Structures are given as structure tokens and as C-alpha cells.
Amino acid sequence: MKEEEVSKIVQDPASDRWLIWVGYILEEDEEGRDIEYFGKFVKTKRAAIGIVRSMIDNTSPYRIIIQDTASFKDKTIDHQTELADFFPLERDE
Numbered sequence: 001m002k003e004e005e006v007s008k009i010v011q012d013p014a015s016d017r018w019l020i021w022v023g024y025i026l027e028e029d030e031e032g033r034d035i036e037y038f039g040k041f042v043k044t045k046r047a048a049i050g051i052v053r054s055m056i057d058n059t060s061p062y063r064i065i066i067q068d069t070a071s072f073k074d075k076t077i078d079h080q081t082e083l084a085d086f087f088p089l090e091r092d093e
Helices: 003-011 045-058
Strands: 018-029 032-042 063-068
Touching: 018 045, 032 045, 045 063
Parallel strands: none
Antiparallel strands: 018 032, 018 063
16 A cells, blocks of 8 residues: 555545554664554444454464544644654654
8 A cells, every 4th residue: 555545545534443553564674673564444443453453364464453543534733644744763864
């Protein structure tokens, strides 16, 4: 899922409310980690937790984030919409 798609979907009031981010380490060396994130929107918190449990049981994720996107749908407030804003620890500085 690309940054533009996430921004567009999160700001859409009709979109699903919960966003699940799963990060996997592709490579790791002394210079750092190469991490790939995959995102999925779901309607309920219960569905998000079910998907996360399944991923933990069947894969080896580095990081899983469940995010409530309800506050991002208020167009009067400027919210984070860049992928780097979702993951400040992974941002290159």
C-alpha cells in the first residue's frame, strides 16, 4: 500500500475505521534494517485483533501496529498522512 493510497483512504469518511500495519525485516546489517510494511483496513477492532493474532501465529513480524483512524477523518484538522509520520522510529534523518 503506497503513502498516497493510505492518505486517501484514511481521510475518506466512508472507509474502514481500523488500520493494521505489519512490518517485516527483509535484511539487517550494521548499517541498519530494511523493513517492508504492509497495511490493511478493517471495519472493527475485533477484526483487527483477529487478523493480528493470525499473523503472529503464522508469520514472524517485526512490528504490528493497530491504529484507529477515526480522528484522521476530521477534515478540519491537519493530521499525519505521510507514512514516515506513522513510523517515526524508522524514518531516515
